[in-house]
Amino acid sequence: MNKKLYITTAIPYVNGKPHIGHALDYLLADIWARYQRQNGHEVRFQAGTDEHGNKIAAKAAEAGIEPKAYTDSTYVNFENLMKKVGASYTDFVRTTDPHHMQSVQYIWQKLQPYIYKGSYEGWYCVGCEAFVSDKEAAANNGVCPDHNQPYQRLSEDNYYLKASAFTDKVTEAIKSDQIKIVPEFRKREFLELIKDGLQDVSISRPKKSLSWGIPVPGDPDQVMYVWLDALSNYITVIGYPDQSVWQDYWPADVQVVGKDIMRFHAGLWPAMLLGLGLELPKKLLVHGMINAGGTKMSKTIGNVVEPNQVIDEYGVDAFRYFFSRHIPTLEDGDFTWEKFESAYNTELANDLGNVIQRVAGMITRYQSGVIGEVPEGEHDMTAYHNAMENLEFDKAIDEVWLMIRSLNQYIENVKPWEIAKKVGKESEAEAHLTEVLNNSVGALIQIGDLLVPFLPAVAEKIHRVFKSGSIVATEGVLFPRIYKHTTDPNAPKA
């Protein structure tokens, strides 16, 4: 009986368009999910959207519609992106779902022993009717740029979650890897951050300053603030607390988050779980940010890369390839169109696409497309599996390309085209040729297996071409070379 596995992704706030970071979140979780399924595990894979808060309400007001109507129209952008990157998610939760909202209210009540009323003090802009963070206030020199008015120091009533009560337990859980934060340096970073204890967190706002949210049970004047609402999605989506099936999946095996929100997932969220008497997630995969040409992507600079554009121009497999291999799983990465296209042309077209064509072509030409008894690929893939277990997906896929390279070297060494010339002249030649080609097919099938988590469509194509006993013709070449952002080295000079 295989254990049922559960992986989660952060739920994005739906006031903007999906960006490349969301796509990365989805992709990393999907690679893990597919890998585990390939190994016989049942995997539940959550995704969703965060739909409450003032920014949403403001956007909706701008558009002259109700907040819910607004999120109804925008959340699909995120679900569509999931589909577009080929993410094999099983659940999609919206924080405006009735079940989620009811469950969060239940969670609030269950956390009562750790909730107290306090006051929140901060910089407030009357024009925005909102608090800004100290950081933002400082960055703007204490003056709201939108309203050209100085921020005021105000305080208001809030409910707080006593996260501080769980400092020791959370610290211990992280130190002992009960919650394993990957990579290791993020774990150290976070432990350092909380060495003076977890801070209590404000989890509500007065209704007058936050109208669009889940009502606080028993206090009509207060509405829940984002964190309690949003973080709860990880358990409400699998049925907590009313559908007992959630117990088959919780605790989550992996929770994928960006480094910017690690602290909430490593601090506040475990505190909430402990308060609820639930188990802690096993691993927190903290990935980095994607830069564009060495600098942060920003609308102002205009260097934002649209995941949809990448996929439309090069296909989903090319997208998955680049972001799983060339964006380091655990660190910041860098995207440029030149890098992307170069990886596409040299690695996908020249290496992988070509070797498939090469082997298929020889079998078609020398053996009329008939594939005989294919030996199991024997390449040692320990490094690949270790990397997968360690959540270093970029390292794992590197191994696949080492194997592609060695297949090319093998073909170069044994020279099947020379053996082919001897067929009919030397008695051993035909058997030898078959053996060589079948070895190549065996290697390709193994490569296909290893690509299943990363490039599922390509893996399927490889298997379709080589697994049926005779070559199945592909519709055109895999990964035709593309030159949109780089110059074709073979192009005739103008």
Add this chain to the structure above:
RNA sequence: CGCGGGGUGGAGCAGCCUGGUUAGCUCGGAUGGCUCAUAACCAUCAGGUCGCAAGUUCAAAUCUUGCCCCCGCAACCA
């Protein structure tokens, strides 16, 4: 002395923890080979004061100390 990451041939990285073969890999460049393949593939070569300085040692990219530079983070920001 706030915390963390990093500075290795043109570019991007590995190696550092557990000092010791000619500092490894990919891209790019040059030359050659091959002709089965998407003018693809394979081989060879060029190119590095391993940020700077001092120290430990028979021996340091690798350990210690000091300094310089770059990048994140610095709690309610999704």
